[in-house]
Amino acid sequence: MLQPVDLDAFLAFLAGLAALVIIGLQAWYDRRDALLADHRRLNSAxxxxxxxxxxxxxxxxxxxxxxxxxxxxxxxxx
Ligand SMILES: [Zn+2]
Structure with missing residues (x-):
């Protein structure tokens, strides 16, 4: 049994999902960049x-x- 879904609620849900994905990707790339920078910086002279x-x-x-x-x-x- 399908219930009718309000279009505004559905669009808000999609926007929230997109925001979560973008925030997650940003956090992942930040962490990756920090790890790579550490790896490059940790040389010994x-x-x-x-x-x-x-x-x-x-x-x-x-x-x-x-x-x-x-x-x-x-x-x-x-
Ligand atoms: Zn020497």
Whole structure:
């Protein structure tokens, strides 16, 4: 048994649904952008104590070997 639905109520329901979808998408993209920015920002910089080479390694790490001489250096802190 179908009940007649008021057109205004139906349109209001559709508008509310569309607003929810848009707000949800915005939240999802905001979260995704924040995660990607963190991933790009979390590089570690090193300056070799033996040969003076400056280099960067992805992710946060405390030590990395120099690409030129192989010396193990600690992360630069700013
Ligand atoms: Zn080096």
């Amino acid at each position: 090193f300056s070799c104590a033996r040969c003076g080479t400056t280099y960067v390694r992805p992710r946060r790490r405390e030590e990395a070997a120099c690409p030129r001489c192989g010396w193990n250096n600690v992360r630069l802190r700013f």
